[in-house]
Amino acid sequence: MSQVIELKSHPLVSHNLALLRSKDTDSQRFRESAQRLSTMVMVAATESLNTVEQTVETPMKSTSEMILAEDVWLIPILRAGLAMVDVGLNLIPEAHVGFIGLYRDEATLQPKHYYKNLPDFSESAHACLILDPMLATGGSSVAAIQMLKDEGASDISLLTLICAPEGIKEVFAKHPDVSIFTASVDEHLNEVGYIVPGLGDAGDRYFGT
Ligand code: PRP
Ligand code: URA
Numbered sequence: 001m002s003q004v005i006e007l008k009s010h011p012l013v014s015h016n017l018a019l020l021r022s023k024d025t026d027s028q029r030f031r032e033s034a035q036r037l038s039t040m041v042m043v044a045a046t047e048s049l050n051t052v053e054q055t056v057e058t059p060m061k062s063t064s065e066m067i068l069a070e071d072v073w074l075i076p077i078l079r080a081g082l083a084m085v086d087v088g089l090n091l092i093p094e095a096h097v098g099f100i101g102l103y104r105d106e107a108t109l110q111p112k113h114y115y116k117n118l119p120d121f122s123e124s125a126h127a128c129l130i131l132d133p134m135l136a137t138g139g140s141s142v143a144a145i146q147m148l149k150d151e152g153a154s155d156i157s158l159l160t161l162i163c164a165p166e167g168i169k170e171v172f173a174k175h176p177d178v179s180i181f182t183a184s185v186d187e188h189l190n191e192v193g194y195i196v197p198g199l200g201d202a203g204d205r206y207f208g209t
Contacts, residue, residue, distance in 0.1 A: 002172045004180045013183050021199045027208035037161050037183045038087040045159050045181040070125040077132040077144050080203040084131035102140045109193045111140040122152030133202040135163040138170030145175045164195045
């Protein structure tokens with residue numbers, strides 16, 4: 001698949017990216033714009049979920065609608081991925097939530113794994129949506145995707161708010177079967193692995209730390 005869906009051309013996406021990026025945006029407004037952007041990314045990423053036809057009786061007549069035919073798993077990468085979970089559960093109340101704890105070692109930029117709570121995905125039809133606002137070097141996302149595959153997951157999408165081209169390249173080199181949905185593909189990484197222009201440290205800004 002190897003596709004990146006970038007939503008920045010939508011006026012509401014661009015408007016909220018401006019809020020999210022600004023160093024003058026406080027944590028409350030940062031959280032609000034992150035949630036609005038996550039909603040738009042989530043809607044795009046769920047467009048191709050598998051569905052099945054169901055008959056519905058309205059007060060007027062019988063009709064049919066397509067309803068979800070597979071389990072949806074939201075998998076936030078802690079911490080910053082938590083920013084996108086409530087949005088996912090609001091849109092898909094039937095969704096399940098698994099967790100992957102990773103942080104980037106600031107010196108080596110390598111992901112350090114500290115927590116995992118995932119099911120055996122091989123038992124039923126599923127779609128896994130990995131949630132992490134930032135894709136920088138790609139190390140964290142590549143590790144998270146591998147952890148899902150190790151548990152039997154096969155249908156995996158990565159939902160982010162901002163990506164660096166370097167991270168996209170790394171994800172596709174290791175996992176060409178994964179699709180990436182994002183509000184923005186930014187310019188590049190700086191010498192310490194931060195996305196430029198980016199927004200700074202997503203977890204710190206979202207949680208006010
Ligand atoms: C951030 C971000 C990603 C990772 C991206 O997390 O939320 O998980 O960095 O960087 P990468 O693509 O180079 O791996 P961070 O390590 O700051 O942890 P946090 O969410 O706990 O703040
Ligand atoms: N993680 C962040 O939170 N921001 C970046 O720019 C890169 C990694």
